[in-house]
Amino acid sequence: MDTKIYQEDQIAEASKQIVNGELVAFPTETVYGLGANALLADSVRKVFEVKGRPSDNPLIVHIAEVSQLEEYVDNFHPLTEKIIKNFWPGPLTMIFCIKKGSLPRVVTGGLSTAAFRMPDNKKTLDFIRLSGVPIVGPSANTSGKPSPTTAAHVYHDMKGKIAGILDDGPTQIGVESTVLDLSDPKKPPMILRPGAVTKEVLEKVLQTTIEIDSHLVKENEAPKAPGMKYKHYSPDTQVMMIRPEDWEAAIQWGKENHQVIGILAGPKVIERWGKEVRETFSYTDNSIKAATHGLFAGLRALDDSQKLSIIYVEIFSEEGLGEAYMNRLKKAAGQKYFEK
Known part of the structure; x- marks a missing residue:
């Protein structure tokens, strides 16, 4: 067709x-x-x-x-x-x-x-x-x-x-x-x-x-609305959420474990850590509005490069529009944060 x-x-x-x-x-x-x-x-x-x-x-x-x-x-x-x-x-x-x-x-x-x-x-x-x-x-x-x-x-x-x-x-x-x-x-x-x-x-x-409703619908449950599954919006490349205080440790862990890293974040994070990784995708600015607008496009762009083993993504406070951003990001990451 x-x-x-x-x-x-x-x-x-x-x-x-x-x-x-x-x-x-x-x-x-x-x-x-x-x-x-x-x-x-x-x-x-x-x-x-x-x-x-x-x-x-x-x-x-x-x-x-x-x-x-x-x-x-x-x-x-x-x-x-x-x-x-x-x-x-x-x-x-x-x-x-x-x-x-x-x-x-x-x-x-x-x-x-x-x-x-x-x-x-x-x-x-x-x-x-x-x-x-x-x-x-x-x-x-x-x-x-x-x-x-x-x-x-x-x-x-x-x-x-x-x-x-x-x-x-x-x-x-x-x-x-x-x-x-x-x-x-x-x-x-x-x-x-x-x-x-x-x-x-x-x-x-x-x-x-x-x-x-913060209930996470499992794979064997019928959701009442779209987008309620535990894992959703996920690229093929593994996604991991990074807390502000964990960027240095996450970059170091990635290097020690031979991870090919991509970063999806605002210009502030990219400027500080972008040179330490293989690829980056920057939101247009550091605001939650820009992050929400660029989240899916960024995940797609980094995933389509087919060069990465993991994508690190900046988190935001779960307030206002941040509630929607983090809802999608958590599901894209399968709820996984970097843990030291």
């Missing part, structure tokens, strides 16, 4: 592929998604097939109009309207109980709930509207690997497997959306996957306490 790169004037053509049951990757403000018609079970099964994704892992349904929710959601949480007003379109996914039979079982992973999002990307909103159907959109990469933040990343993983890719350049945020569980209208919302819409921001807007 030829995988076509669609530009802005070809969105209608890309939408026809979705209607016809084919797969087309699309851009969002977070990462690129792998699109299929959410109402065609056979098309959704193709998503699992080309990604190599476990079929118990539920998918996020992308919509372009709030009114589409009413076709599927059984019982809205009382905070839904306020959340939509403040955060849609945007990097926030909401989980609701759905009307029985309203979506194929393969979309929900066999659950009575489903996840919905309205992405903040004009091309993709036009893409969904022209398709006339809701579109599933897990990250457009091989399952378990770092998510794609450019069309080139998608092409690397999906060339010859899907009909096309709608290109809109690099994504703005770099990690997947916040997933908020609203399936029980009687309970406060709970974050199942942290993202750019942080706990602090949600609490300020909604004037209620928001919990974060």
